[in-house]
Amino acid sequence: MPQIDPTERSIILVTLDSCRYDVAVNAHTPNLDRLGPLHRAESPGTYTLPAHAALFNGFLPRPVLGALTLGGRSVDSIWRSAAARPTKRRTAVPFDGPTLMAHYREKGHRVIGAGGVTFFDSSDPANQLPGLFPEFLYFGRPSRSPISKENRITDREEQLTLAHTEKIANQCLEAERFFLFLNCPSTHIPYTTPWSPLTDRNGELLRRLYQRHDTKVSASSTATLTGEDTQMLLTMQKQALEWADSRLSDLFSRVAARHPLVVVCADHGEEFGEGGRFGHGHPHPTVSTVPLWCGLLDEG
Numbered sequence: 001m002p003q004i005d006p007t008e009r010s011i012i013l014v015t016l017d018s019c020r021y022d023v024a025v026n027a028h029t030p031n032l033d034r035l036g037p038l039h040r041a042e043s044p045g046t047y048t049l050p051a052h053a054a055l056f057n058g059f060l061p062r063p064v065l066g067a068l069t070l071g072g073r074s075v076d077s078i079w080r081s082a083a084a085r086p087t088k089r090r091t092a093v094p095f096d097g098p099t100l101m102a103h104y105r106e107k108g109h110r111v112i113g114a115g116g117v118t119f120f121d122s123s124d125p126a127n128q129l130p131g132l133f134p135e136f137l138y139f140g141r142p143s144r145s146p147i148s149k150e151n152r153i154t155d156r157e158e159q160l161t162l163a164h165t166e167k168i169a170n171q172c173l174e175a176e177r178f179f180l181f182l183n184c185p186s187t188h189i190p191y192t193t194p195w196s197p198l199t200d201r202n203g204e205l206l207r208r209l210y211q212r213h214d215t216k217v218s219a220s221s222t223a224t225l226t227g228e229d230t231q232m233l234l235t236m237q238k239q240a241l242e243w244a245d246s247r248l249s250d251l252f253s254r255v256a257a258r259h260p261l262v263v264v265c266a267d268h269g270e271e272f273g274e275g276g277r278f279g280h281g282h283p284h285p286t287v288s289t290v291p292l293w294c295g296l297l298d299e300g
């Protein structure tokens with residue numbers, strides 16, 4: 001096993017958009033499990049923009065209990081910005097610079113981002129996140145496309161970032177070292193993937209769920225989803241996570257020779273009416289509590 005200083009590694013940073021912690025606990029994720037144990041963590045943001053703004057400054061969702069282990073070394077955090085308050089907390093990679101991307105670019109890494117939720121549509125000048133990357137690939141629907149049943153409640157594959165692992169890996173491997181960020185929309189509403197396809201039943205449920213999102217209808221009204229409905233949504237997100245896990249296996253195998261440091265987390269979770277609301281953007285525990293995995297690929 002090569003002993004490479006974590007500060008000199010290639011990096012893969014993945015956000016599984018909207019993935020709930022309890023869904024991750026119940027999912028079969030053998031490839032993510034290769035990285036290390038699943039941590040219950042708390043996100044600093046309740047929706048995509050603030051969560052990623054923090055993430056790109058090194059502030060990952062923080063484990064509720066215990067430290068992280070990287071290559072046998074116990075750390076309290078993986079990255080720590082020089083802009084943060086001084087601390088005695090143990091950090092794997094302290095960094096200067098305004099963002100992780102600027103830091104790794106300065107170190108000579110090839111910095112590549114890819115995404116699928118509309119905050120990452122790099123063609124929209126209102127989106128600030130993709131502009132933080134010298135190279136960004138966007139696979140989702142146009143951020144300003146009209147909202148319709150057809151473009152929201154739909155089967156998805158090409159729109160999913162992890163459907164493009166061969167292209168993304170090849171770009172990374174052109175460089176000696178890389179920093180790769182992937183925002184993965186498979187676990188974001190409508191939760192459809194090749195392993196969780198659209199059906200008459202879940203399509204009708206998604207139509208009602210979008211109505212709750214659009215109107216912010218309270219779960220205490222007659223619009224409440226049934227327990228069976230909620231279970232179907234949890235199952236769809238679980239299947240979407242398991243599909244993402246299988247695609248990450250493909251990505252990991254393509255870049256394994258570089259032994260990257262890998263961090264996978266959700267940017268925020270999702271509420272299915274437990275506290276009276278649906279979706280995210282508000283601080284309910286199902287929104288703030290997220291899964292986190294990290295490890296040095298092929299070194300446990």
Ligand SMILES: [Zn+2]
Binds near residue numbers: 017267
């Ligand atoms: Zn998000």
